[in-house]
Amino acid sequence: xxxxxxxxxxxxxxPAGINALSHILMLKAGYVRQLAAGLFIFLPLGWxxxxxxxxxxxxxxxxxxxxxxxxxxxxPAEIWQQTxxxxxxxxxxxxxxDRTGRDMCLGMTHExxxxxxxxxxxxxxxQLPQVWYQIQTKLRDEARPRGGILRxxxxxxxxxxxxxxxxxxxxxxxxxHAEAYHRIFTRCGLxxxxxxxxxxxxxxxxxxxxxxxxxxxxxDIVLCDKCGYSANIEVAKSNxxxxxPINMEFKEVYTPNKKTVKEVSDFLGFDERYFIKSLLxxxxxxxxxxxxxxxxxxxxxxxxxxxxxxxxxSPDEAIKxxxxxIGFIGPVNQKIKILADLSIDKNLYYISGANKKNYHIxxxxxxxxxxxxxxxxxKVKEGDTCIKCGGSLRIEKAIEIGNIFxxxxxxxVPLNAFFLDKDGKEKPIIMGxxxxxxxxxxxxxxxxxxxxxxxxxxKSIAPFDIExxxxxxxxxxxxxxxxxxxxxxxxxxxxxxxxxxxxxLDDRDERPGVKFKxxxxxxxxxxVIIGEKGLKDNKIEIKKRRxxxxxxxxxxxxxxxIVNAYYExx
RNA sequence: CGGGGCGUAGCGCAGCUUGGAUAGCGCACCUGCCUUGGGAGCAGGGGGUCGGUGGUUCAAAUCCACUCGCCCCGACCA
Numbered sequence: 001x002x003x004x005x006x007x008x009x010x011x012x013x014x015p016a017g018i019n020a021l022s023h024i025l026m027l028k029a030g031y032v033r034q035l036a037a038g039l040f041i042f043l044p045l046g047w048x049x050x051x052x053x054x055x056x057x058x059x060x061x062x063x064x065x066x067x068x069x070x071x072x073x074x075x076p077a078e079i080w081q082q083t084x085x086x087x088x089x090x091x092x093x094x095x096x097x098d099r100t101g102r103d104m105c106l107g108m109t110h111e112x113x114x115x116x117x118x119x120x121x122x123x124x125x126x127q128l129p130q131v132w133y134q135i136q137t138k139l140r141d142e143a144r145p146r147g148g149i150l151r152x153x154x155x156x157x158x159x160x161x162x163x164x165x166x167x168x169x170x171x172x173x174x175x176x177h178a179e180a181y182h183r184i185f186t187r188c189g190l191x192x193x194x195x196x197x198x199x200x201x202x203x204x205x206x207x208x209x210x211x212x213x214x215x216x217x218x219x220d221i222v223l224c225d226k227c228g229y230s231a232n233i234e235v236a237k238s239n240x241x242x243x244x245p246i247n248m249e250f251k252e253v254y255t256p257n258k259k260t261v262k263e264v265s266d267f268l269g270f271d272e273r274y275f276i277k278s279l280l281x282x283x284x285x286x287x288x289x290x291x292x293x294x295x296x297x298x299x300x301x302x303x304x305x306x307x308x309x310x311x312x313x314s315p316d317e318a319i320k321x322x323x324x325x326i327g328f329i330g331p332v333n334q335k336i337k338i339l340a341d342l343s344i345d346k347n348l349y350y351i352s353g354a355n356k357k358n359y360h361i362x363x364x365x366x367x368x369x370x371x372x373x374x375x376x377x378x379k380v381k382e383g384d385t386c387i388k389c390g391g392s393l394r395i396e397k398a399i400e401i402g403n404i405f406x407x408x409x410x411x412x413v414p415l416n417a418f419f420l421d422k423d424g425k426e427k428p429i430i431m432g433x434x435x436x437x438x439x440x441x442x443x444x445x446x447x448x449x450x451x452x453x454x455x456x457x458x459k460s461i462a463p464f465d466i467e468x469x470x471x472x473x474x475x476x477x478x479x480x481x482x483x484x485x486x487x488x489x490x491x492x493x494x495x496x497x498x499x500x501x502x503x504x505l506d507d508r509d510e511r512p513g514v515k516f517k518x519x520x521x522x523x524x525x526x527x528v529i530i531g532e533k534g535l536k537d538n539k540i541e542i543k544k545r546r547x548x549x550x551x552x553x554x555x556x557x558x559x560x561x562i563v564n565a566y567y568e569x570x
Numbered sequence: 571c572g573g574g575g576c577g578u579a580g581c582g583c584a585g586c587u588u589g590g591a592u593a594g595c596g597c598a599c600c601u602g603c604c605u606u607g608g609g610a611g612c613a614g615g616g617g618g619u620c621g622g623u624g625g626u627u628c629a630a631a632u633c634c635a636c637u638c639g640c641c642c643c644g645a646c647c648a
Contacts, residue, residue: 012597012609013582017641037640109648143571143646472606513608531607
C-alpha cells in the first residue's frame with residue numbers, strides 16, 4: 001500500500017498529560033484518536049493491527065473447534081433479570097428503554113445471551129459439546145477509563161463459551177482454551193503469565209487470567225521463579241512463618257498518642273510481628289473487627305470475598321461502636337464479630353489496643369483472650385515464601401489480556417438451559433467462558449516492544465511487514481527501484497503469516513528525516529531504504545526496526561535479502 | 571464516587587496573580603522558491619465562540635458563581 005493513500009497522522013510532539021506508553025505511542029504514531037473518555041477511534045494502522053490479532057484469534061479458536069457466531073449488543077433486560085445480574089451490576093451497565101418503554105441494556109459480556117440461545121436450542125446430550133465464539137463490541141460504563149486503550153468504555157472482545165454435558169467436558173474445554181491462549185499470546189509476541197485469579201461475580205469455580213507484565217498494568221501478580229507458582233495478588237497465598245515465642249506479662253500499658261503499629265512498636269521496643277493490627281470495618285449487616293499481624297497488610301479483596309462489601313469505619317463510627325478512637329482498638333473484651341488472619345499464631349503473645357485512649361494491652365493470647373473466626377486475609381508481599389516450593393516470591397505489575405472461567409451452571413440453570421442425558425434425565429448444561437481483549441494485546445505489545453524512537457511491532461501483528469523508503473522522490477532512479485521492489489516484494493508469499501507480504505511504500509514527497517522519523521515511530525519490522533548514495537554502488541539498505549541493524553545489499557539480490565531479513569527478525 | 575490538576579489555533583504552551591490596545595509564541599497547515607541519508611532554509615499566507623452559561627464592571631481570556639469536558643491518584647473494574 002502507498003503511504004499517500006493511507007491516513008497516518010503522526011505527531012511530532014508528545015501529547016501532554018498522559019502516562020501509558022502504549023497510549024502515547026498509538027496517538028503519536030497515528031494509530032488511534034480519542035473521541036471521549038474511554039472511547040477510541042481506530043485509524044487505518046490501528047485497525048490493521050487489530051485485524052492481525054483477530055485473525056490469529058480466529059485461527060486458534062477454530063483450531064480447538066470453536067465456531068464463530070455474532071450476537072446483538074443490545075439486549076432485553078429480562079434475560080439479565082433472570083440471572084440476577086440486572087440487579088447485582090450497578091452503574092457499570094449502560095441501560096436504556098426502547099420506544100415502547102421496554103428495559104434494555106448494552107452488552108457488557110454475553111453469558112446471558114449465549115445461555116439463552118443454548119437453552120432454546122440444545123435439548124439432547126447428542127448436541128453437546130458446543131463451543132461458540134465471537135469478536136464483538138462490549139460496553140461498560142467504567143468508573144474511570146484509563147491508560148488509553150487499556151481500559152475503555154467500549155471495546156472489542158473475543159469471547160467464547162463452552163457448553164458441556166458434564167464436568168469432564170468442561171475441564172477439557174477449559175484446558176483447550178488455556179492451550180489456545182498460550183499459542184495466541186506466543187504468536188502475538190507477548191511476554192505473559194497464566195495466573196490463578198478471582199472469578200469475581202462470574203462464578204466461584206476455577207479461573208485463570210493471562211497477564212502481560214508492564215508498568216502500565218493495573219494488576220499485581222505474584223510469581224515464583226523457582227516452581228512457576230503464579231497468582232493474581234487478589235488471591236495469592238504465601239508463607240511467612242511465625243516469630244519465636246517471647247514471654248509477655250498480660251497487662252495494660254500506657255502508650256500516649258501512639259497509634260500506629262510502628263509508633264507503638266518503637267515506643268515499647270517489641271518487633272512489629274508481636275502486634276495485632278485491629279481494623280474496624282462495617283459491612284451491610286454489622287461492624288466487624290479485622291485482625292492482622294502488625295507487619296502485614298490486609299488484602300481487601302480476600303476480606304470482601306468473606307464478608308461482602310465493606311468500608312473502613314470513620315473516626316466517629318469507631319468511637320460510636322467501640323467506644324474509643326482508632327489507634328487504640330483491640331480484640332480483648334470485644335462484643336462485635338472478629339475475623340483474624342492466619343498470620344497470627346494462636347500460641348504466641350501479642351500487643352494490641354486496649355479499647356481505651358492512650359493504652360494498649362500486651363500479653364494477649366488468641367486462645368485465652370478473644371474468640372475469632374480464622375481466615376486468610378493477608379496480602380502477599382515481595383519476598384514472602386512460596387507455598388508450593390519454598391522459593392522467594394516476587395511481584396510484578398501486569399495488564400490482563402485474557403481470562404478463562406469455569407461457570408458451571410451459574411447461568412444455565414436460571415435460564416433453563418437443560419438437556420436430556422443418555423438415561424433420559426434432565427440436566428443443566430455446564431458452561432465456561434473465555435475472553436481476550438485484542439486492543440489490550442496490541443497495547444501490551446507496545447508496552448513490551450518499543451524504544452525512544454517509537455513502536456517495535458512483533459512481526460505477527462505489525463500493520464505491514466516491510467516499509468520501503470525512497471529518500472528522494474524527485475530522483476528517477478530512486479523511484480523506479482522503489483516501485484520495482486514494491487511490486488516484487490508484495491508478490492512474495494509470506495509463509496510465516498500464510499499470506500502475501502504486506503508492503504508499505506513511503507511515496508510521500510518528504511525529506512529523508514521525516515520519513516525516517518515516521519518509519520521508526522510506526523514500527524514496521526523491516527525498513528528498506530533507497531537513497532542516491534547507495535544507488536551509486538547499485539545498493540540499497542535493509543534495516544531491522546528492532547535492532548537497528550542495517551546492511552547494504554546489491555539491487556539484484558534485494559528481494560531475497562529483504563525476505564531473509566524479515567524471517568530473521570521477530 | 572473521593573482527592574488533585576487542566577481547558578486559550580490541529581499539537582505544545584504563554585498571557586490570568588494586579589481587568590483596559592488588533593489575544594501571542596513554537597511546531598503543524600497553505601502558496602512560491604530552494605533543498606533531498608535523521609522532523610531543513612527563505613519569503614508570503616490562512617486559521618481563535620479564550621470549554622459553556624450567568625453575574626460584577628464603563629470594560630472580562632483575566633474577577634465571582636454555576637456547569638460541562640478531559641487527565642492523574644484512589645475507590646471501582648464479571
